[in-house]
Amino acid sequence: MSERQAQVYRLVEELVTRRTGVDIAGHLAGRVQGHVDEQVRRLGLEGPDDYLGRLESGDEGSLPLLDDLLASVLVHETFFYRFQSQLVALEASIIPELVGSGTRNVRIWSAGCSQGPEPYTLAMLAARSTAGTDIGFNVLATDMCGAFLGEAKKGIYRPDKLGELPADLRSRYLCPGGEGTFEVRGGLRERVRFKRHNLLDPPPERNMHVVSCRNVLMYLGRDGRRRAIENLVSALSDDGFLLVGHSESLRDVPDLLGVDRRFALGIYRRGGAASPPAPVGPRRAPQEPPPPVRAEPPATERPGKTGTAHAVSLIRLEGEYDADLRPEKLASLKESLGEAIDKGGDVVLEADGATLLDMSTAKLVARAARLVESEGRRLTVRTGKESVLRWAARHGLQVESGPSTKEVRQA
Ligand SMILES: C[S@@+](CC[C@H](N)C(=O)[O-])C[C@H]1O[C@@H](n2cnc3c(N)ncnc32)[C@H](O)[C@@H]1O
Incomplete structure (x- = not known):
C-alpha cells in the first residue's frame, strides 16, 4: 500500500468521525479500507483518491456514496423487544x-x-x-x-x-x-x-x-x-x-x-427523579397511582432464592467472536449478558455454534460470571465442543454439558 493510499483511508475514517461522531479509529477502521477498495472497483474509479474526491464533493452523487459508506462501516445490529x-x-x-x-x-x-x-x-x-x-x-x-x-x-x-x-x-x-x-x-x-x-x-x-x-x-x-x-x-x-x-x-x-x-x-x-406531577384532568384519569415499575422480572421468572420458579437466561453464541474483526458481535453479547444479569436467575451460554472465541470475549463472559456469582447465581458455558471446552477452561469459566434448547436468543 502506498503512503498516499494509507493517507486516503485515514481521511475517509476522519470524514466518518466528523460527520457522525462515531469513533471509527481502531477496530472499525479495517471496514473503511475494505469498503473504499470495493467502491473503487465497483464504480470503475482511478483509485482511492478519486473516491475521496467524489465523497467530499458535496454534489448530488456524494450522498449515496456517504450512505453506502455508513451502511458498511457503522454497527447497526438491532432486533425487536431489545432490553x-x-x-x-x-x-x-x-x-x-x-x-x-x-x-x-x-x-x-x-x-x-x-x-x-x-x-x-x-x-x-x-x-x-x-x-x-x-x-x-x-x-x-x-x-x-x-x-x-x-x-x-x-x-x-x-x-x-x-x-x-x-x-x-x-x-x-x-x-x-x-x-x-x-x-x-x-x-x-x-x-x-x-x-x-x-x-x-x-x-x-x-x-x-x-x-x-x-x-x-x-x-x-x-x-x-x-x-x-x-x-x-x-x-x-x-x-x-x-x-x-x-x-x-x-x-x-x-x-x-x-x-x-x-x-x-x-x-x-428531564425533571430529575421528582415525584410525578399531579393529574390535570385527563379524560381517562387512572383511579389509582401508576403501577410500580417492574424492574425485576415477573414472579415466574424470578431467581430460585425468591422461592418461585428458577429462571434461566439462555444466550446462544453463533459464529465468530473476535473483538477486532466482529466488534458488533461482542457488543451484542455484552447487551445480552446485561439483560440476563438484570433479569435474575442463572445464565447459560450455549456455545456449540461459536466458531471463534477470542480473549476479549472470555474476559467479557468472566466479568459477567463474577457479577452473577456475587449474587449466588451461576453462569455456565454449555458445550460439547472440544475447542470451546478448551477456551472455557483456559479462562476459568464453568462448563456444563447438556442438550441444546431452542428457547434461546442469539447474541
Ligand atoms: C447499533 S444500532 C442501534 C439500533 C437501535 N437503537 C437498537 O438499539 O436496536 C446504531 C445506529 O446508530 C446510527 N447512528 C450512528 N451514528 C449516528 C449519528 N451521528 N446520527 C444518527 N444515527 C447514528 C447507526 O446508523 C445505527 O443505525
Whole structure:
C-alpha cells in the first residue's frame, strides 16, 4: 500500500468521525479500507483518491456514496423487544404516568433507529397501553443512514430479528411477509414516521415525552457523545424521559438531566427523579397511582432464592467472536449478558455454534460470571465442543454439558 493510499483511508475514517461522531479509529477502521477498495472497483474509479474526491464533493452523487459508506462501516445490529426490562418499565409505568399527568398524545422519538425494530417495538407498546382510550401516540424514528431507513420503512424482517418479542405482540402487530419473513401491519406502520437525522444536529422535533437512544452513544467519541446527548435532552418535554442502552450510563454528564432512580434501568428524566406531577384532568384519569415499575422480572421468572420458579437466561453464541474483526458481535453479547444479569436467575451460554472465541470475549463472559456469582447465581458455558471446552477452561469459566434448547436468543 502506498503512503498516499494509507493517507486516503485515514481521511475517509476522519470524514466518518466528523460527520457522525462515531469513533471509527481502531477496530472499525479495517471496514473503511475494505469498503473504499470495493467502491473503487465497483464504480470503475482511478483509485482511492478519486473516491475521496467524489465523497467530499458535496454534489448530488456524494450522498449515496456517504450512505453506502455508513451502511458498511457503522454497527447497526438491532432486533425487536431489545432490553426488555426497560420496555416493561415503559409500558407499565412511564406511559401510564404520562397519561395520568394529562398527556393527550404521547410523543416518542427513536433516535438511531437502524432498520426499524426499535421504533416498531415502541409503537407496539404504546398502542397496547393506550388501547381502548382516546389517548393518541406517534413515534418519530430517525437514523443518519438512508439505507437503514429504507429497510425500516419496508417493515419486513427475518425471524431472527424478532428477539424475544412476546407472542401476543407478534400476532397482533405482525403478519406473514412471505418466504418466512414477518411484516409490520399497516395500522402500526402508520404510527411511525421515518426521517434522516444526524444526532450531532439539533433535534428534528421537540417536546418529546420519551426519547429512546439505545446502543448508539456507545459508538460515539467523547465530543460527539456530549453533543448528541445535549441534542437529545433539548428534544425532551419538561418532564420527558430519556432511555439509553445497557452500557451507556450518562454519569459523566450529570449537569444535563437527573436519573430517575425508581428505575435504575438506563432511564433518565428531564425533571430529575421528582415525584410525578399531579393529574390535570385527563379524560381517562387512572383511579389509582401508576403501577410500580417492574424492574425485576415477573414472579415466574424470578431467581430460585425468591422461592418461585428458577429462571434461566439462555444466550446462544453463533459464529465468530473476535473483538477486532466482529466488534458488533461482542457488543451484542455484552447487551445480552446485561439483560440476563438484570433479569435474575442463572445464565447459560450455549456455545456449540461459536466458531471463534477470542480473549476479549472470555474476559467479557468472566466479568459477567463474577457479577452473577456475587449474587449466588451461576453462569455456565454449555458445550460439547472440544475447542470451546478448551477456551472455557483456559479462562476459568464453568462448563456444563447438556442438550441444546431452542428457547434461546442469539447474541
Ligand atoms: C447499533 S444500532 C442501534 C439500533 C437501535 N437503537 C437498537 O438499539 O436496536 C446504531 C445506529 O446508530 C446510527 N447512528 C450512528 N451514528 C449516528 C449519528 N451521528 N446520527 C444518527 N444515527 C447514528 C447507526 O446508523 C445505527 O443505525
